[in-house]
Amino acid sequence: MKGRGFKPRRKVRKGTTASAGAVPRPGREATIVHHEEDLISAFFAPNRRERYLEFLRRPETRRKSLPEMCHVRVLDPRHLVFIPPSQQHPELIAEILSKRGAPQTCWVTTENLEIDGKEMPLLEALREVVGYGMGTFLSCISGQLAYFEGEAMKARWILERKTAN
Numbered sequence: 511m512k513g514r515g516f517k518p519r520r521k522v523r524k525g526t527t528a529s530a531g532a533v534p535r536p537g538r539e540a541t542i543v544h545h546e547e548d549l550i551s552a553f554f555a556p557n558r559r560e561r562y563l564e565f566l567r568r569p570e571t572r573r574k575s576l577p578e579m580c581h582v583r584v585l586d587p588r589h590l591v592f593i594p595p596s597q598q599h600p601e602l603i604a605e606i607l608s609k610r611g612a613p614q615t616c617w618v619t620t621e622n623l624e625i626d627g628k629e630m631p632l633l634e635a636l637r638e639v640v641g642y643g644m645g646t647f648l649s650c651i652s653g654q655l656a657y658f659e660g661e662a663m664k665a666r667w668i669l670e671r672k673t674a675n
Contacts, residue, residue, distance in 0.1 A: 549649050549652075552589070555587075556586065592666075603636050611654075615630065618639075621645050622646065632650065644659070645660060653671065
């Protein structure tokens with residue numbers, strides 16, 4: 511897909527895709543893949559996308575690849591918005607995301623096994639991850655808006671892809 515821009519999927523019911531003649535996507539694994547494919551396609555550096563999409567396609571490599579995926583160096587810097595240290599608190603981050611259009615829930619991709627692969631209320635998810643040093647992505651609007659918490663101290667970013675009007 512070289513030379514092609516990322517085109518996020520339309521918002522659709524859980525368990526379906528946005529393609530013409532939407533086909534049901536059964537089970538939790540399909541939902542995880544849908545969210546994570548959009549995350550990787552939208553926010554990862556172009557030279558790293560295929561590698562991580564391949565890890566994602568094989569359930570046995572997904573878990574092993576999460577620690578490697580959770581570093582800012584794999585992300586496309588054009589879509590990173592640093593959160594100043596004075597605003598790096600769950601409530602303030604939730605407010606920033608809400609102002610950018612985030613809904614009340616998000617999809618969680620994280621090294622924290624207790625919440626990985628779940629849809630959660632945004633503020634609850636932020637309270638679970640901010641400051642714990644575990645690499646985490648909270649996908650708010652699939653392929654358009656997310657939160658990233660890296661493993662390094664104060665490594666907190668908004669991931670945003672503006673849609674063309």
